[in-house]
Amino acid sequence: MTAPLRDNADFIAETTDLLRRTPAVLRGLLGGLPPTWTGTPDTADGWRPRDIVGHLITGELTDWLARTERILEHGTAREFDRFERFAMLERDAGMTLDELLERFADLRAQNLARLAELVSAADLGRRGLHPSLGEVTLRQLLATWAVHDLDHIAQVFAGMAGSHDAEVGPWKAYLGILLRREDPAAIAG
């Protein structure tokens, strides 16, 4: 099921390949899309697409690169700052979804350029200290950056599907993405 760990040089190339795609994927999916598709959160108390893009912006501003630098400068001697999971709600109130998509793309490009300067394969085993999870490696941090993208982009799809919950009629019984918004364990018919 799960691929074996890859060597460190390939790992950096393949992880940054994925990270580089995210802004274009989100722009292709959401850019200029009518608000009838983008105004609904993934669950009743969840996030709309614009909240998710805002959360990804927070990661670029305060998390992934800052933690990379913390590992390189301090190792486990100084733990990471915590991730502000709701920072976007106030910060982004005046921005459109399209503006947020461009902001995210700019920040991601800057951070990947900086990452390429900072990190080489030999660094991936270096360790840092997460405030709740304890010791982690730089390699785990970079993998988590990419999987965190995947997790939140998938959440965008759930909100978009939810915007059309009332449109699909009896087909809802076959659409797990709609059923799981109400019951996470639901299985489509």
Add this chain to the structure above:
Amino acid sequence: MTAPLRDNADFIAETTDLLRRTPAVLRGLLGGLPPTWTGTPDTADGWRPRDIVGHLITGELTDWLARTERILEHGTAREFDRFERFAMLERDAGMTLDELLERFADLRAQNLARLAELVSAADLGRRGLHPSLGEVTLRQLLATWAVHDLDHIAQVFAGMAGSHDAEVGPWKAYLGILLRREDPAAIAG
């Protein structure tokens, strides 16, 4: 939570806008991506990205347009043919993921062109007969086409995340997309 039903002309424009994006989103996400990201199914007995693209190809070949035509020609007098949910496994065995992405893009473009010729706003209330679900409208069929895209693209992300399950270390506890591959009701910490 859910947007009210929209008028039929807007509905066609907004639904086809979404349907037109899917091939580019999938190509941007998966095209040329190393197999370390694309070889894992979304769940233990689930589908890899190539299986999902194949399933979407089946929909273009045999389902959405065929059912649209059935409604327009026969109304509820002749029920839809069933959707072959596993047709892709044998049919696509010799094709690469990149080839499947191009095949899907071609079929989707052809089908949207044909849809624009066939269907106008006045047709959306016309009814057909689903072999299990009973009477459905053309509008529900088109909404389901789009939400079905969203459902299966989200599934692609789960497989991609799963390919890196062993890479994220203790962060897995925070990554719902990984936890739910093993327990659909899991909640990230």
